[in-house]
Amino acid sequence: MSNVRNTGEKRLRRVHYYPGCSLMSSARDFGTSLFQMFRLMGTWVEPLEDWNCCGASPAHSVNPDYATLLAGRNILLAERQGIDDLYVVCPSCFVRLRTAEKILATDASMNAKLAKACGREYEGGVRLKFTPEILSDAPSVFEKAVVNPLAGLRGVLYFGCLLTRPEWITGFDIRPYEKKLKKLVNVLDVETLDWSHSKQCCGSHLAVTKPDMVDGMVDRIRDHARRAGANCIIAFCPLCQVNLELRGKEVEPLPVFYISELIGLAAKLPGHEGWVKKHLVDPRPLLNSLGLV
Amino acid sequence: MKVDHSFFEEVSARSGQDLSRCFHCMCCSGGCPVAHGMDYLPNQILRMIQLGMRQEVLESRAIWLCIGCYACVTECPNRVHIPYMMDALREIALHEQVRIGEPDIWAFHREFLKQVGKRGRIYELEFMARYKLATGNLFQDAVMGMKMFRLGRLELLPSSVKHKEIMKKIREACDE
Numbered sequence: 272m273s274n275v276r277n278t279g280e281k282r283l284r285r286v287h288y289y290p291g292c293s294l295m296s297s298a299r300d301f302g303t304s305l306f307q308m309f310r311l312m313g314t315w316v317e318p319l320e321d322w323n324c325c326g327a328s329p330a331h332s333v334n335p336d337y338a339t340l341l342a343g344r345n346i347l348l349a350e351r352q353g354i355d356d357l358y359v360v361c362p363s364c365f366v367r368l369r370t371a372e373k374i375l376a377t378d379a380s381m382n383a384k385l386a387k388a389c390g391r392e393y394e395g396g397v398r399l400k401f402t403p404e405i406l407s408d409a410p411s412v413f414e415k416a417v418v419n420p421l422a423g424l425r426g427v428l429y430f431g432c433l434l435t436r437p438e439w440i441t442g443f444d445i446r447p448y449e450k451k452l453k454k455l456v457n458v459l460d461v462e463t464l465d466w467s468h469s470k471q472c473c474g475s476h477l478a479v480t481k482p483d484m485v486d487g488m489v490d491r492i493r494d495h496a497r498r499a500g501a502n503c504i505i506a507f508c509p510l511c512q513v514n515l516e517l518r519g520k521e522v523e524p525l526p527v528f529y530i531s532e533l534i535g536l537a538a539k540l541p542g543h544e545g546w547v548k549k550h551l552v553d554p555r556p557l558l559n560s561l562g563l564v
Numbered sequence: 565m566k567v568d569h570s571f572f573e574e575v576s577a578r579s580g581q582d583l584s585r586c587f588h589c590m591c592c593s594g595g596c597p598v599a600h601g602m603d604y605l606p607n608q609i610l611r612m613i614q615l616g617m618r619q620e621v622l623e624s625r626a627i628w629l630c631i632g633c634y635a636c637v638t639e640c641p642n643r644v645h646i647p648y649m650m651d652a653l654r655e656i657a658l659h660e661q662v663r664i665g666e667p668d669i670w671a672f673h674r675e676f677l678k679q680v681g682k683r684g685r686i687y688e689l690e691f692m693a694r695y696k697l698a699t700g701n702l703f704q705d706a707v708m709g710m711k712m713f714r715l716g717r718l719e720l721l722p723s724s725v726k727h728k729e730i731m732k733k734i735r736e737a738c739d740e
């Protein structure tokens with residue numbers, strides 16, 4: 272299958288992605304901003320056809336085999352659709368898909384179960400990639416696109432749990448990776464500050480079931496961000512982004528930007544005015560005071 | 565005193581973890597972001613498994629509060645994978661129909677998976693409504709929910725996979 276699409280003016284490399292549930296609903300706007308970023312990189316994005324939910328936390332929490340098959344069906348679909356590289360946006364989906372891929376490659380009985388449900392075994396033909404990886408490899412593209420340098424924004428990078436933690440699952444060496452993400456933010460003229468809470472958990476699904484507990488967790492993260500001198504938090508996971516704005520009671524809230532949204536602001540990508548309106552903690556007073564919108 | 569090893573062996577086998585490697589340094593519990601809310605710390609749960617305290621472990625709140633953040637896995641000098649152990653414990657607890665230590669969290673998982681089973685994707689509005697009905701927390705977060713709704717952060721209509729029967733087949737394949 273050709274991996275290039277002819278759009279008339281220029282040929283764009285086609286990139287396939289796994290949408291996942293949050294990008295299709297509560298984080299839809301961040302999804303849109305991400306696709307704009309891909310366009311900026313000269314790529315054309317298409318979703319995996321007929322994808323299903325990866326099972327998220329609930330599936331592996333109570334039935335690990337179910338989690339493997341739910342995630343496994345998506346990888347199998349990608350293989351059938353002739354997709355070599357499947358880009359995953361949400362870190363949690365990424366860990367689920369990667370875990371399933373490893374299990375299917377080593378456990379023949381699980382692969383047989385997958386075949387029983389979906390009609391075919393997975394043969395191992397798909398490379399799973401994590402979206403920020405490709406973005407952080409191309410800071411120069413974004414540097415060139417900046418027309419509205421975000422000077423005055425002082426952010427702390429929030430990686431959360433799964434973006435960096437399970438190295439033997441995610442398969443990349445984490446320190447250079449963190450540096451690359453920092454560089455990506457810096458080319459937008461955002462100052463990044465060192466702090467201690469970049470990997471402290473946002474509370475995940477306990478934000479719904481144990482709100483009081485997660486209020487405390489988010490307050491601590493905010494408090495440390497404020498002490499570091501930040502006026503915003505920069506997140507790479509759509510779910511962390513929601514939790515960090517939704518919860519917390521005691522410490523004054525900070526707006527939490529999703530990485531592609533910042534690029535959208537700096538490059539004035541179509542739609543960027545709309546995205547900043549969708550926050551639970553309104554970032555517009557901050558952006559206005561710095562003359563950035 | 566004689567210790568019954570059957571529980572230890574069952575959890576080890578199901579989680580694929582060698583739980584005898586733990587020397588109780590408590591690094592896992594020190595790094596756990598939700599330890600302060602648990603009735604037993606992660607390493608205490610592990611110790612209780614070693615001691616055969618089946619019912620206490622399976623009915624604990626701790627096994628439901630673990631969110632699988634992997635912080636403990638990074639900390640553990642013996643590479644014991646505590647979240648896999650917790651997954652196995654919840655599975656056994658449900659299978660044996662013991663008293664569930666955190667019914668709300670179980671309701672969250674259950675309603676989420678019902679959505680997945682039904683259409684292959686999550687329809688947040690229905691999921692949240694059903695979770696609220698299941699737990700009786702009708703008004704908790706109602707204001708926040710309205711705000712998300714007004715901001716257009718919740719989808720109005722559900723989406724689904726093309727042939728919903730496939731979701732049933734997947735479920736059946738792993739329940740066999």
Ligand code: SF4
Pocket residue numbers: 585586587588589590591592593607610639640641642643644646
């Ligand atoms: S960190 Fe590892 S060795 Fe230490 S108590 Fe926890 S599980 Fe045991």
Ligand code: SF4
Pocket residue numbers: 592595596597598599606629630631632633634635636637646647650
């Ligand atoms: S994976 Fe579970 S036990 Fe381990 S640190 Fe995270 S919440 Fe605690």
